[in-house]
Amino acid sequence: MSLLLDTATVLLVLAGAFFFLAGTVGLLRFPDALSRLHALTKADTLGLGLIVLGLLPQMGSLPAALKLVLAWLLVQLASAGASQLIARLIHAGDANGPRS
Amino acid sequence: MAEFLAAAAAFVLACVGLALVRLLRGPTAADSMMAAQLLDTGGAAICLLLAASGGHEAIADVGLTFAVLAALAVAALSLRVRSPKPEGGKP
Numbered sequence: 001m002s003l004l005l006d007t008a009t010v011l012l013v014l015a016g017a018f019f020f021l022a023g024t025v026g027l028l029r030f031p032d033a034l035s036r037l038h039a040l041t042k043a044d045t046l047g048l049g050l051i052v053l054g055l056l057p058q059m060g061s062l063p064a065a066l067k068l069v070l071a072w073l074l075v076q077l078a079s080a081g082a083s084q085l086i087a088r089l090i091h092a093g094d095a096n097g098p099r100s
Numbered sequence: 101m102a103e104f105l106a107a108a109a110a111f112v113l114a115c116v117g118l119a120l121v122r123l124l125r126g127p128t129a130a131d132s133m134m135a136a137q138l139l140d141t142g143g144a145a146i147c148l149l150l151a152a153s154g155g156h157e158a159i160a161d162v163g164l165t166f167a168v169l170a171a172l173a174v175a176a177l178s179l180r181v182r183s184p185k186p187e188g189g190k191p
Binding site for chain 2: 006009013017027033044045051055064068071075081086088090
C-alpha cells in the first residue's frame with residue numbers, strides 16, 4: 001500500500017511539474033498577451049492541482065492534508081479572479097502601453 | 101521520496117525563475133501583473149512540495165500566506181494601473 005501511494009505521488013508530482021513546464025513555455029512563447037495569460041492561469045493552476053493531489057498521501061496527518069487542499073483552493077480562486085483583472089487590463093489596451 | 105520532492109521543488113523554482121525573468125522585462129503593466137500571478141502559483145507549489153518533503157508543516161502555512169499576498173498584489177497592481185495616484189501627494 002505504501003509503495004502504491006509512493007508511486008502515485010511520484011507520477012502525479014511529475015505530471016504536475018510537466019504541466020508547470022508547459023505553462024511556462026506557453027508563457028514565454030505565446031505571441032499575444034491574452035494567450036500568455038491563458039497559459040499562465042490555466043496550465044500552471046492545473047500543475048499545482050496535480051502536485052497537491054500527489055502530495056496528499058505524503059502528509060502525515062489529516063489537518064496537514066486539509067491545509068494542502070485549502071492552499072490549492074485559494075490559488076484557484078486567486079488565479080480566477082486575477083485572470084479576470086488582468087484580462088480587463090489587456091482588453092482596455094494597457095497591454096500595449098508603457099509600464100505605469 | 102524526500103529528495104524527489106525537493107528536486108521537484110527545485111525544478112518548479114527554475115521554471116518560475118525563467119518565466120519571471122522574461123515577464124519582468126516585459127514592457128507593459130499586464131506583464132508585471134502576470135509575474136505576480138506566476139509567483140502566486142509557483143510559490144505555493146514550491147512551498148507545498150518543500151513542506152511535504154520532510155520539512156515542517158509550517159512551510160505549508162507559508163505557502164498559504166504566499167497565495168493570499170500574491171492575490172492581493174495582483175489586485176493592488178490592477179487598481180494602481182487603472183487609477184494611478186495623482187501627483188502632489190493626495191491619497
